[in-house]
Amino acid sequence: MPSATTLAAQARGYAKAARTLEDENNLKNARELYLKAAKLYNDASKISTDKTDTNTQRDLAEHLLNKAQSLKRTSVHQSGSGVSSRDGGGGSETDESSLSKDDLILKEIPNIGFDDIGGLESVKEEIKKAIIYPFTHKDLYKMYGQKAGEGILLYGPPGCGKTMMAKAAAKECGADFISVKTSSIVSKWVGASEKNVKQVFETARQSEKSIVFFDEIDSIAGRRSESEDYAKRVVNELLAQMDGVDTADDELLILAATNEPWAIDPALRRPGRFSKLVYIPEPDLDARAAIFKINMKGRPIADDVNVNRLAEITESYSGADISAICKEAADIPLGEALRGGEARKIEERDFVKVLKGRKPSILSWYVEARKEVKKSGEEAVFDGIVKSRVD
Secondary structure: OOOHHHHHHHHHHHHHHHHHHHHOOOHHHHHHHHHHHHHHHHHHHHHOOOHHHHHHHHHHHHHHHHHHHHHHHHHHHHHHHHHHHHHOOOHHHHHHHOOOHHHHEEEEOOOOOHHHOOOOHHHHHHHHHHHHHHHHOHHHHHHOOOOOOOOEEEEOOOOOOHHHHHHHHHHHOOOEEEEEEHHHOOOOOOOHHHHHHHHHHHHHHOOOOEEEEEEOHHHOOEOHHHOOHHHHHHHHHHHHHHHOOOOOOOOEEEEEEEOOHHHEOHHHHOOOOOOEEEEOOOOOHHHHHHHHHHHHOOOOEOOOOOHHHHHHOOOOOOHHHHHHHHHHHHHHHHHHHHOOOOOOOEOHHHHHHHHHOOOOOOHHHHHHHHHHHHHHOOOOOOHHHHHOOOO
16 A cells, blocks of 8 residues: 555645646546545545644645535536526536535544543543444443434534544444535535535445534534525435434434534434534643643654643643644744754743743633523533633
């Protein structure tokens, strides 16, 4: 099997060729090459041993996937009148506008488990009960008349590992992880968005065992009372598909994540759908220490850097905050070396300097979240937000 470096190099070649074709307005072939490049970057991310490279390759895969999607829509728009005149109606436009499986999802077998995530033990146990045990102890669930596999909604502040928790759950139960970018679902063509939702579930059923993960689900599952007609139809299709999941036959679980749980249509949170809500808070002390260690891996760290001390002084910081802190701390000696200074290791004073100018990013989220939860009257439902000590 080719190495991650080889796959990434191939991906760069395809992406470069795609850009050339796009400049020549050869959108169909450009889109095909963007999709090939996205797949290669995604494959590279699965086998890369470098954390930074893995994240970069996944980001590039997502970017190129979105690029391919936008080219398809552009191509459909340019050829729409011609298609319509050939068939005498608008049916072909709807067919053209629905996206392929490659446009909608990135399918992978995660390489991160709960042992790789420090801290948050109570959260991990709650996720095991809600997600993993229904897969691994299906006979027990059946014996006690418990329906396994009802949807799980992960909610909490941004940058705190909801996606990572979902991937870890997929690995723990040996399932394919089907990540749905919800921005790819929505289409301006009548009926296409609903068809895209259906496509996701049909793809999931083709796997022996799978977890479907909708990130930022609030973007397609808003309250119907406050939505346009097309958005209502998407929610209705999502409801119909979730009601059609029979875990006695379908080896799949539905997960979703959101930073705005109060914005999701209440019908999606009823039994049989996203009936279990799991609050993913900001990382605790152990989790922060683990995140620091992960982000320091592969970087020259001086002996005076005390990870536990850094974890103690970053209470209320998100995982994304800590990742950014490590990057900015590394930039300090890097900048010195680029200006002609002697290359040195990253010292604790570099981290301290960064922290003096950086506050937790999630503070403003909690202020807004508490306001919205109170406005919705669902304080008891989203008690994780209400009871949080972050302010």
